[in-house]
Amino acid sequence: MPEPTRVALTVVGAINVDLTARVERAPGPGETVADGVLQRGPGGKGANQAVAAARLGADVRMVGAVGDDLDGxxxxxxxxxxxxxxxxxxxxxxxxxxxLIVVDASGENSIVVCAGANGAIDADALGIEPGAAVLAQLEVSDAVVSAAAEAAGFFVLNAAPARPLPPGVLDRADLVIVNETEYAQLPEVHGVPLLCVTLGADGARLYRHGDLVASAPGVPTTVRNTVGAGDAFCAALVVGLLRGDSETDALARACTVGAAAVADDASQPDLQPLDAYEATR
Incomplete structure:
Protein backbone atom coordinates (compact mmCIF):
# COMPACT_ATOMS: atom_id res chain seq x y z
CA MET A 1 0.00 0.00 0.00
CA PRO A 2 1.53 3.37 -1.00
CA GLU A 3 2.40 5.88 1.68
CA PRO A 4 -0.15 8.73 1.97
CA THR A 5 0.88 11.97 0.31
CA ARG A 6 2.54 14.36 2.78
CA VAL A 7 1.59 17.97 2.41
CA ALA A 8 3.21 21.17 3.67
CA LEU A 9 1.10 23.70 5.55
CA THR A 10 1.93 27.03 7.18
CA VAL A 11 -0.39 28.03 10.01
CA VAL A 12 -0.57 31.69 11.01
CA GLY A 13 -2.35 32.47 14.24
CA ALA A 14 -2.60 32.74 17.98
CA ILE A 15 -0.58 30.72 20.47
CA ASN A 16 -1.94 30.59 24.02
CA VAL A 17 -1.74 28.89 27.34
CA ASP A 18 -5.22 27.61 28.23
CA LEU A 19 -6.37 27.79 31.84
CA THR A 20 -9.48 25.62 31.89
CA ALA A 21 -11.91 25.28 34.76
CA ARG A 22 -14.18 22.24 34.42
CA VAL A 23 -17.44 22.73 36.33
CA GLU A 24 -20.83 21.06 36.56
CA ARG A 25 -22.43 24.23 35.27
CA ALA A 26 -21.05 27.64 34.30
CA PRO A 27 -21.76 30.53 36.69
CA GLY A 28 -24.33 33.17 35.79
CA PRO A 29 -23.70 36.93 36.12
CA GLY A 30 -22.53 37.76 39.63
CA GLU A 31 -22.52 34.09 40.64
CA THR A 32 -19.70 31.95 42.02
CA VAL A 33 -19.49 28.18 41.58
CA ALA A 34 -17.06 26.28 43.76
CA ASP A 35 -16.74 22.84 42.16
CA GLY A 36 -14.13 23.73 39.54
CA VAL A 37 -11.20 21.53 38.55
CA LEU A 38 -8.36 23.54 37.01
CA GLN A 39 -6.35 22.31 34.04
CA ARG A 40 -3.46 24.07 32.34
CA GLY A 41 -2.39 23.27 28.79
CA PRO A 42 -1.44 24.60 25.36
CA GLY A 43 -4.01 26.35 23.18
CA GLY A 44 -4.75 29.19 20.79
CA LYS A 45 -6.54 28.61 17.49
CA GLY A 46 -3.34 28.85 15.47
CA ALA A 47 -1.37 26.47 17.67
CA ASN A 48 -4.33 24.08 17.93
CA GLN A 49 -4.62 23.88 14.15
CA ALA A 50 -0.87 23.53 13.66
CA VAL A 51 -0.59 20.69 16.17
CA ALA A 52 -3.66 18.95 14.74
CA ALA A 53 -2.31 19.16 11.18
CA ALA A 54 1.06 17.78 12.30
CA ARG A 55 -0.56 14.88 14.11
CA LEU A 56 -2.72 14.18 11.05
CA GLY A 57 0.45 13.84 8.95
CA ALA A 58 1.29 17.24 7.47
CA ASP A 59 4.66 19.00 7.53
CA VAL A 60 3.70 22.11 9.49
CA ARG A 61 5.33 25.50 10.04
CA MET A 62 3.83 27.70 12.76
CA VAL A 63 3.89 31.50 12.47
CA GLY A 64 2.92 33.57 15.51
CA ALA A 65 4.43 34.99 18.69
CA VAL A 66 5.04 34.07 22.32
CA GLY A 67 6.55 35.95 25.22
CA ASP A 68 10.11 35.68 26.44
CA ASP A 69 8.83 33.81 29.47
CA LEU A 70 8.50 30.31 30.88
CA ASP A 71 5.29 29.65 28.97
CA GLY A 72 6.83 30.77 25.69
CA LEU A 100 -9.41 31.60 30.48
CA ILE A 101 -11.91 28.83 29.72
CA VAL A 102 -14.93 27.48 31.59
CA VAL A 103 -16.21 24.09 30.42
CA ASP A 104 -19.45 22.69 31.85
CA ALA A 105 -20.57 19.09 32.22
CA SER A 106 -22.07 19.04 28.71
CA GLY A 107 -18.78 20.16 27.15
CA GLU A 108 -19.97 23.66 26.29
CA ASN A 109 -17.49 26.45 26.94
CA SER A 110 -17.05 30.16 27.44
CA ILE A 111 -13.68 31.79 26.82
CA VAL A 112 -11.90 35.04 27.65
CA VAL A 113 -8.71 35.56 25.62
CA CYS A 114 -5.86 37.77 26.82
CA ALA A 115 -3.94 38.30 23.58
CA GLY A 116 -0.53 39.20 25.00
CA ALA A 117 2.17 38.40 22.44
CA ASN A 118 -0.45 37.47 19.84
CA GLY A 119 -1.24 41.16 19.51
CA ALA A 120 2.40 42.02 18.84
CA ILE A 121 3.17 39.79 15.83
CA ASP A 122 5.27 41.69 13.27
CA ALA A 123 3.30 41.39 10.04
CA ASP A 124 6.38 42.37 8.03
CA ALA A 125 8.39 39.42 9.36
CA LEU A 126 6.14 36.40 8.83
CA GLY A 127 8.66 34.71 6.55
CA ILE A 128 6.04 32.79 4.55
CA GLU A 129 7.59 31.04 1.57
CA PRO A 130 6.18 32.15 -1.80
CA GLY A 131 3.39 29.87 -2.95
CA ALA A 132 2.89 28.22 0.44
CA ALA A 133 -0.42 26.77 1.54
CA VAL A 134 -1.48 28.95 4.48
CA LEU A 135 -4.20 28.53 7.10
CA ALA A 136 -5.06 31.58 9.21
CA GLN A 137 -7.71 32.65 11.73
CA LEU A 138 -8.93 35.94 13.19
CA GLU A 139 -7.31 35.88 16.64
CA VAL A 140 -4.45 37.99 15.28
CA SER A 141 -4.32 41.49 13.81
CA ASP A 142 -5.73 42.58 10.45
CA ALA A 143 -2.19 43.35 9.31
CA VAL A 144 -1.05 39.79 10.02
CA VAL A 145 -4.08 38.22 8.30
CA SER A 146 -3.62 40.48 5.26
CA ALA A 147 0.10 39.74 5.02
CA ALA A 148 -0.55 36.00 5.27
CA ALA A 149 -3.19 36.17 2.54
CA GLU A 150 -0.92 38.20 0.27
CA ALA A 151 2.00 35.79 0.64
CA ALA A 152 0.06 32.54 0.26
CA GLY A 153 -0.23 30.46 -2.86
CA PHE A 154 -3.28 28.67 -1.43
CA PHE A 155 -5.01 30.63 1.33
CA VAL A 156 -7.51 29.25 3.83
CA LEU A 157 -9.25 31.55 6.30
CA ASN A 158 -10.98 30.16 9.35
CA ALA A 159 -13.05 33.31 9.96
CA ALA A 160 -13.18 32.86 13.73
CA PRO A 161 -13.87 34.55 15.99
CA ALA A 162 -16.20 36.50 13.70
CA ARG A 163 -15.31 40.17 13.18
CA PRO A 164 -15.10 42.58 10.24
CA LEU A 165 -12.66 41.17 7.71
CA PRO A 166 -9.59 43.06 6.50
CA PRO A 167 -10.09 44.63 3.05
CA GLY A 168 -9.04 42.37 0.19
CA VAL A 169 -8.62 39.20 2.25
CA LEU A 170 -11.67 37.45 0.79
CA ASP A 171 -10.38 38.19 -2.71
CA ARG A 172 -7.30 36.11 -1.83
CA ALA A 173 -9.16 33.27 -0.06
CA ASP A 174 -9.39 29.89 -1.78
CA LEU A 175 -11.38 28.42 1.13
CA VAL A 176 -13.21 29.99 4.05
CA ILE A 177 -14.33 27.93 7.06
CA VAL A 178 -17.01 29.17 9.49
CA ASN A 179 -19.51 27.72 11.94
CA GLU A 180 -23.24 28.48 11.79
CA THR A 181 -22.97 31.54 14.03
CA GLU A 182 -20.08 33.00 12.04
CA TYR A 183 -21.94 32.25 8.79
CA ALA A 184 -24.85 34.39 10.01
CA GLN A 185 -22.56 37.18 11.21
CA LEU A 186 -20.44 37.35 8.05
CA PRO A 187 -22.75 37.48 5.00
CA GLU A 188 -19.81 38.66 2.88
CA VAL A 189 -18.35 35.12 2.93
CA HIS A 190 -21.45 33.47 1.45
CA GLY A 191 -20.32 33.70 -2.16
CA VAL A 192 -16.60 32.89 -1.86
CA PRO A 193 -15.06 30.30 -4.21
CA LEU A 194 -15.23 27.56 -1.57
CA LEU A 195 -17.02 27.89 1.77
CA CYS A 196 -17.29 25.29 4.52
CA VAL A 197 -19.99 25.72 7.15
CA THR A 198 -19.73 23.49 10.21
CA LEU A 199 -22.99 22.49 11.89
CA GLY A 200 -21.80 20.96 15.15
CA ALA A 201 -23.42 17.59 15.77
CA ASP A 202 -25.20 17.86 12.39
CA GLY A 203 -21.99 17.68 10.36
CA ALA A 204 -20.82 20.18 7.73
CA ARG A 205 -21.56 21.53 4.26
CA LEU A 206 -19.36 22.77 1.45
CA TYR A 207 -20.48 25.48 -0.97
CA ARG A 208 -18.90 26.73 -4.19
CA HIS A 209 -19.95 30.32 -4.97
CA GLY A 210 -23.07 29.75 -2.85
CA ASP A 211 -24.07 26.40 -4.38
CA LEU A 212 -23.98 23.26 -2.23
CA VAL A 213 -21.38 20.81 -3.56
CA ALA A 214 -20.85 18.41 -0.63
CA SER A 215 -22.27 17.58 2.76
CA ALA A 216 -21.31 15.20 5.55
CA PRO A 217 -23.25 13.99 8.58
CA GLY A 218 -22.19 14.48 12.16
CA VAL A 219 -20.49 11.57 13.91
CA PRO A 220 -22.00 10.51 17.27
CA THR A 221 -19.54 10.89 20.12
CA THR A 222 -19.20 11.54 23.83
CA VAL A 223 -18.82 15.27 24.35
CA ARG A 224 -15.99 16.15 26.71
CA ASN A 225 -14.70 19.47 25.42
CA THR A 226 -15.66 21.48 22.35
CA VAL A 227 -12.78 24.01 22.57
CA GLY A 228 -10.43 22.38 20.06
CA ALA A 229 -12.96 20.53 17.92
CA GLY A 230 -13.35 23.23 15.27
CA ASP A 231 -9.58 23.61 15.02
CA ALA A 232 -9.10 19.86 14.52
CA PHE A 233 -11.85 19.92 11.86
CA CYS A 234 -10.15 22.81 10.02
CA ALA A 235 -6.80 21.05 10.04
CA ALA A 236 -8.30 17.80 8.76
CA LEU A 237 -10.26 19.45 5.97
CA VAL A 238 -7.28 21.47 4.75
CA VAL A 239 -4.85 18.55 4.93
CA GLY A 240 -7.33 16.31 3.11
CA LEU A 241 -7.89 18.80 0.30
CA LEU A 242 -4.17 19.55 -0.06
CA ARG A 243 -3.30 15.89 -0.43
CA GLY A 244 -5.90 15.46 -3.16
CA ASP A 245 -8.88 13.87 -1.42
CA SER A 246 -12.24 14.52 -3.05
CA GLU A 247 -14.21 17.34 -1.47
CA THR A 248 -16.80 14.85 -0.23
CA ASP A 249 -14.22 12.56 1.39
CA ALA A 250 -12.22 15.44 2.87
CA LEU A 251 -15.35 16.93 4.43
CA ALA A 252 -16.58 13.61 5.81
CA ARG A 253 -13.20 12.69 7.26
CA ALA A 254 -12.91 16.14 8.85
CA CYS A 255 -16.23 15.54 10.62
CA THR A 256 -14.87 12.27 12.00
CA VAL A 257 -11.72 14.04 13.23
CA GLY A 258 -13.84 16.78 14.81
CA ALA A 259 -15.87 14.15 16.66
CA ALA A 260 -12.68 12.57 17.98
CA ALA A 261 -11.54 15.98 19.20
CA VAL A 262 -14.83 16.60 21.03
CA ALA A 263 -14.30 13.36 22.96
CA ASP A 264 -10.88 14.52 24.19
CA ASP A 265 -10.45 16.79 27.24
CA ALA A 266 -7.57 18.74 25.66
CA SER A 267 -7.70 21.75 23.33
CA GLN A 268 -4.97 19.97 21.35
CA PRO A 269 -6.37 16.42 21.21
CA ASP A 270 -4.20 13.36 20.68
CA LEU A 271 -5.09 12.70 17.04
CA GLN A 272 -3.97 9.85 14.78
CA PRO A 273 -2.79 10.14 11.14
CA LEU A 274 -5.63 11.27 8.87
CA ASP A 275 -6.16 7.89 7.20
CA ALA A 276 -7.06 6.40 10.58
CA TYR A 277 -10.38 8.27 10.39
CA GLU A 278 -13.21 6.92 8.28
CA ALA A 279 -14.93 9.23 5.81
CA THR A 280 -18.47 8.54 7.05
CA ARG A 281 -21.26 9.51 4.65
Whole structure:
Protein backbone atom coordinates (compact mmCIF):
# COMPACT_ATOMS: atom_id res chain seq x y z
CA MET A 1 0.00 0.00 0.00
CA PRO A 2 1.53 3.37 -1.00
CA GLU A 3 2.40 5.88 1.68
CA PRO A 4 -0.15 8.73 1.97
CA THR A 5 0.88 11.97 0.31
CA ARG A 6 2.54 14.36 2.78
CA VAL A 7 1.59 17.97 2.41
CA ALA A 8 3.21 21.17 3.67
CA LEU A 9 1.10 23.70 5.55
CA THR A 10 1.93 27.03 7.18
CA VAL A 11 -0.39 28.03 10.01
CA VAL A 12 -0.57 31.69 11.01
CA GLY A 13 -2.35 32.47 14.24
CA ALA A 14 -2.60 32.74 17.98
CA ILE A 15 -0.58 30.72 20.47
CA ASN A 16 -1.94 30.59 24.02
CA VAL A 17 -1.74 28.89 27.34
CA ASP A 18 -5.22 27.61 28.23
CA LEU A 19 -6.37 27.79 31.84
CA THR A 20 -9.48 25.62 31.89
CA ALA A 21 -11.91 25.28 34.76
CA ARG A 22 -14.18 22.24 34.42
CA VAL A 23 -17.44 22.73 36.33
CA GLU A 24 -20.83 21.06 36.56
CA ARG A 25 -22.43 24.23 35.27
CA ALA A 26 -21.05 27.64 34.30
CA PRO A 27 -21.76 30.53 36.69
CA GLY A 28 -24.33 33.17 35.79
CA PRO A 29 -23.70 36.93 36.12
CA GLY A 30 -22.53 37.76 39.63
CA GLU A 31 -22.52 34.09 40.64
CA THR A 32 -19.70 31.95 42.02
CA VAL A 33 -19.49 28.18 41.58
CA ALA A 34 -17.06 26.28 43.76
CA ASP A 35 -16.74 22.84 42.16
CA GLY A 36 -14.13 23.73 39.54
CA VAL A 37 -11.20 21.53 38.55
CA LEU A 38 -8.36 23.54 37.01
CA GLN A 39 -6.35 22.31 34.04
CA ARG A 40 -3.46 24.07 32.34
CA GLY A 41 -2.39 23.27 28.79
CA PRO A 42 -1.44 24.60 25.36
CA GLY A 43 -4.01 26.35 23.18
CA GLY A 44 -4.75 29.19 20.79
CA LYS A 45 -6.54 28.61 17.49
CA GLY A 46 -3.34 28.85 15.47
CA ALA A 47 -1.37 26.47 17.67
CA ASN A 48 -4.33 24.08 17.93
CA GLN A 49 -4.62 23.88 14.15
CA ALA A 50 -0.87 23.53 13.66
CA VAL A 51 -0.59 20.69 16.17
CA ALA A 52 -3.66 18.95 14.74
CA ALA A 53 -2.31 19.16 11.18
CA ALA A 54 1.06 17.78 12.30
CA ARG A 55 -0.56 14.88 14.11
CA LEU A 56 -2.72 14.18 11.05
CA GLY A 57 0.45 13.84 8.95
CA ALA A 58 1.29 17.24 7.47
CA ASP A 59 4.66 19.00 7.53
CA VAL A 60 3.70 22.11 9.49
CA ARG A 61 5.33 25.50 10.04
CA MET A 62 3.83 27.70 12.76
CA VAL A 63 3.89 31.50 12.47
CA GLY A 64 2.92 33.57 15.51
CA ALA A 65 4.43 34.99 18.69
CA VAL A 66 5.04 34.07 22.32
CA GLY A 67 6.55 35.95 25.22
CA ASP A 68 10.11 35.68 26.44
CA ASP A 69 8.83 33.81 29.47
CA LEU A 70 8.50 30.31 30.88
CA ASP A 71 5.29 29.65 28.97
CA GLY A 72 6.83 30.77 25.69
CA UNK A 73 9.86 28.55 26.15
CA UNK A 74 7.63 25.60 27.04
CA UNK A 75 5.57 26.12 23.89
CA UNK A 76 8.71 26.13 21.72
CA UNK A 77 9.79 22.86 23.34
CA UNK A 78 6.38 21.32 22.73
CA UNK A 79 6.39 22.28 19.05
CA UNK A 80 9.82 20.66 18.71
CA UNK A 81 8.57 17.46 20.35
CA UNK A 82 5.59 17.31 17.96
CA UNK A 83 7.64 18.04 14.84
CA UNK A 84 6.13 21.48 14.23
CA UNK A 85 8.62 23.94 12.69
CA UNK A 86 8.54 26.92 15.08
CA UNK A 87 11.11 29.03 13.23
CA UNK A 88 8.31 31.48 12.41
CA UNK A 89 7.30 31.97 16.06
CA UNK A 90 8.47 35.43 17.08
CA UNK A 91 9.61 36.33 20.60
CA UNK A 92 7.74 39.32 22.01
CA UNK A 93 8.24 41.64 24.97
CA UNK A 94 4.58 40.98 25.81
CA UNK A 95 3.60 37.95 27.86
CA UNK A 96 2.55 34.74 26.13
CA UNK A 97 -1.18 34.84 25.36
CA UNK A 98 -3.60 33.27 27.81
CA UNK A 99 -7.15 31.95 27.45
CA LEU A 100 -9.41 31.60 30.48
CA ILE A 101 -11.91 28.83 29.72
CA VAL A 102 -14.93 27.48 31.59
CA VAL A 103 -16.21 24.09 30.42
CA ASP A 104 -19.45 22.69 31.85
CA ALA A 105 -20.57 19.09 32.22
CA SER A 106 -22.07 19.04 28.71
CA GLY A 107 -18.78 20.16 27.15
CA GLU A 108 -19.97 23.66 26.29
CA ASN A 109 -17.49 26.45 26.94
CA SER A 110 -17.05 30.16 27.44
CA ILE A 111 -13.68 31.79 26.82
CA VAL A 112 -11.90 35.04 27.65
CA VAL A 113 -8.71 35.56 25.62
CA CYS A 114 -5.86 37.77 26.82
CA ALA A 115 -3.94 38.30 23.58
CA GLY A 116 -0.53 39.20 25.00
CA ALA A 117 2.17 38.40 22.44
CA ASN A 118 -0.45 37.47 19.84
CA GLY A 119 -1.24 41.16 19.51
CA ALA A 120 2.40 42.02 18.84
CA ILE A 121 3.17 39.79 15.83
CA ASP A 122 5.27 41.69 13.27
CA ALA A 123 3.30 41.39 10.04
CA ASP A 124 6.38 42.37 8.03
CA ALA A 125 8.39 39.42 9.36
CA LEU A 126 6.14 36.40 8.83
CA GLY A 127 8.66 34.71 6.55
CA ILE A 128 6.04 32.79 4.55
CA GLU A 129 7.59 31.04 1.57
CA PRO A 130 6.18 32.15 -1.80
CA GLY A 131 3.39 29.87 -2.95
CA ALA A 132 2.89 28.22 0.44
CA ALA A 133 -0.42 26.77 1.54
CA VAL A 134 -1.48 28.95 4.48
CA LEU A 135 -4.20 28.53 7.10
CA ALA A 136 -5.06 31.58 9.21
CA GLN A 137 -7.71 32.65 11.73
CA LEU A 138 -8.93 35.94 13.19
CA GLU A 139 -7.31 35.88 16.64
CA VAL A 140 -4.45 37.99 15.28
CA SER A 141 -4.32 41.49 13.81
CA ASP A 142 -5.73 42.58 10.45
CA ALA A 143 -2.19 43.35 9.31
CA VAL A 144 -1.05 39.79 10.02
CA VAL A 145 -4.08 38.22 8.30
CA SER A 146 -3.62 40.48 5.26
CA ALA A 147 0.10 39.74 5.02
CA ALA A 148 -0.55 36.00 5.27
CA ALA A 149 -3.19 36.17 2.54
CA GLU A 150 -0.92 38.20 0.27
CA ALA A 151 2.00 35.79 0.64
CA ALA A 152 0.06 32.54 0.26
CA GLY A 153 -0.23 30.46 -2.86
CA PHE A 154 -3.28 28.67 -1.43
CA PHE A 155 -5.01 30.63 1.33
CA VAL A 156 -7.51 29.25 3.83
CA LEU A 157 -9.25 31.55 6.30
CA ASN A 158 -10.98 30.16 9.35
CA ALA A 159 -13.05 33.31 9.96
CA ALA A 160 -13.18 32.86 13.73
CA PRO A 161 -13.87 34.55 15.99
CA ALA A 162 -16.20 36.50 13.70
CA ARG A 163 -15.31 40.17 13.18
CA PRO A 164 -15.10 42.58 10.24
CA LEU A 165 -12.66 41.17 7.71
CA PRO A 166 -9.59 43.06 6.50
CA PRO A 167 -10.09 44.63 3.05
CA GLY A 168 -9.04 42.37 0.19
CA VAL A 169 -8.62 39.20 2.25
CA LEU A 170 -11.67 37.45 0.79
CA ASP A 171 -10.38 38.19 -2.71
CA ARG A 172 -7.30 36.11 -1.83
CA ALA A 173 -9.16 33.27 -0.06
CA ASP A 174 -9.39 29.89 -1.78
CA LEU A 175 -11.38 28.42 1.13
CA VAL A 176 -13.21 29.99 4.05
CA ILE A 177 -14.33 27.93 7.06
CA VAL A 178 -17.01 29.17 9.49
CA ASN A 179 -19.51 27.72 11.94
CA GLU A 180 -23.24 28.48 11.79
CA THR A 181 -22.97 31.54 14.03
CA GLU A 182 -20.08 33.00 12.04
CA TYR A 183 -21.94 32.25 8.79
CA ALA A 184 -24.85 34.39 10.01
CA GLN A 185 -22.56 37.18 11.21
CA LEU A 186 -20.44 37.35 8.05
CA PRO A 187 -22.75 37.48 5.00
CA GLU A 188 -19.81 38.66 2.88
CA VAL A 189 -18.35 35.12 2.93
CA HIS A 190 -21.45 33.47 1.45
CA GLY A 191 -20.32 33.70 -2.16
CA VAL A 192 -16.60 32.89 -1.86
CA PRO A 193 -15.06 30.30 -4.21
CA LEU A 194 -15.23 27.56 -1.57
CA LEU A 195 -17.02 27.89 1.77
CA CYS A 196 -17.29 25.29 4.52
CA VAL A 197 -19.99 25.72 7.15
CA THR A 198 -19.73 23.49 10.21
CA LEU A 199 -22.99 22.49 11.89
CA GLY A 200 -21.80 20.96 15.15
CA ALA A 201 -23.42 17.59 15.77
CA ASP A 202 -25.20 17.86 12.39
CA GLY A 203 -21.99 17.68 10.36
CA ALA A 204 -20.82 20.18 7.73
CA ARG A 205 -21.56 21.53 4.26
CA LEU A 206 -19.36 22.77 1.45
CA TYR A 207 -20.48 25.48 -0.97
CA ARG A 208 -18.90 26.73 -4.19
CA HIS A 209 -19.95 30.32 -4.97
CA GLY A 210 -23.07 29.75 -2.85
CA ASP A 211 -24.07 26.40 -4.38
CA LEU A 212 -23.98 23.26 -2.23
CA VAL A 213 -21.38 20.81 -3.56
CA ALA A 214 -20.85 18.41 -0.63
CA SER A 215 -22.27 17.58 2.76
CA ALA A 216 -21.31 15.20 5.55
CA PRO A 217 -23.25 13.99 8.58
CA GLY A 218 -22.19 14.48 12.16
CA VAL A 219 -20.49 11.57 13.91
CA PRO A 220 -22.00 10.51 17.27
CA THR A 221 -19.54 10.89 20.12
CA THR A 222 -19.20 11.54 23.83
CA VAL A 223 -18.82 15.27 24.35
CA ARG A 224 -15.99 16.15 26.71
CA ASN A 225 -14.70 19.47 25.42
CA THR A 226 -15.66 21.48 22.35
CA VAL A 227 -12.78 24.01 22.57
CA GLY A 228 -10.43 22.38 20.06
CA ALA A 229 -12.96 20.53 17.92
CA GLY A 230 -13.35 23.23 15.27
CA ASP A 231 -9.58 23.61 15.02
CA ALA A 232 -9.10 19.86 14.52
CA PHE A 233 -11.85 19.92 11.86
CA CYS A 234 -10.15 22.81 10.02
CA ALA A 235 -6.80 21.05 10.04
CA ALA A 236 -8.30 17.80 8.76
CA LEU A 237 -10.26 19.45 5.97
CA VAL A 238 -7.28 21.47 4.75
CA VAL A 239 -4.85 18.55 4.93
CA GLY A 240 -7.33 16.31 3.11
CA LEU A 241 -7.89 18.80 0.30
CA LEU A 242 -4.17 19.55 -0.06
CA ARG A 243 -3.30 15.89 -0.43
CA GLY A 244 -5.90 15.46 -3.16
CA ASP A 245 -8.88 13.87 -1.42
CA SER A 246 -12.24 14.52 -3.05
CA GLU A 247 -14.21 17.34 -1.47
CA THR A 248 -16.80 14.85 -0.23
CA ASP A 249 -14.22 12.56 1.39
CA ALA A 250 -12.22 15.44 2.87
CA LEU A 251 -15.35 16.93 4.43
CA ALA A 252 -16.58 13.61 5.81
CA ARG A 253 -13.20 12.69 7.26
CA ALA A 254 -12.91 16.14 8.85
CA CYS A 255 -16.23 15.54 10.62
CA THR A 256 -14.87 12.27 12.00
CA VAL A 257 -11.72 14.04 13.23
CA GLY A 258 -13.84 16.78 14.81
CA ALA A 259 -15.87 14.15 16.66
CA ALA A 260 -12.68 12.57 17.98
CA ALA A 261 -11.54 15.98 19.20
CA VAL A 262 -14.83 16.60 21.03
CA ALA A 263 -14.30 13.36 22.96
CA ASP A 264 -10.88 14.52 24.19
CA ASP A 265 -10.45 16.79 27.24
CA ALA A 266 -7.57 18.74 25.66
CA SER A 267 -7.70 21.75 23.33
CA GLN A 268 -4.97 19.97 21.35
CA PRO A 269 -6.37 16.42 21.21
CA ASP A 270 -4.20 13.36 20.68
CA LEU A 271 -5.09 12.70 17.04
CA GLN A 272 -3.97 9.85 14.78
CA PRO A 273 -2.79 10.14 11.14
CA LEU A 274 -5.63 11.27 8.87
CA ASP A 275 -6.16 7.89 7.20
CA ALA A 276 -7.06 6.40 10.58
CA TYR A 277 -10.38 8.27 10.39
CA GLU A 278 -13.21 6.92 8.28
CA ALA A 279 -14.93 9.23 5.81
CA THR A 280 -18.47 8.54 7.05
CA ARG A 281 -21.26 9.51 4.65
Missing amino acids: RGIHERFAELGVDASGVQISDAATGTA
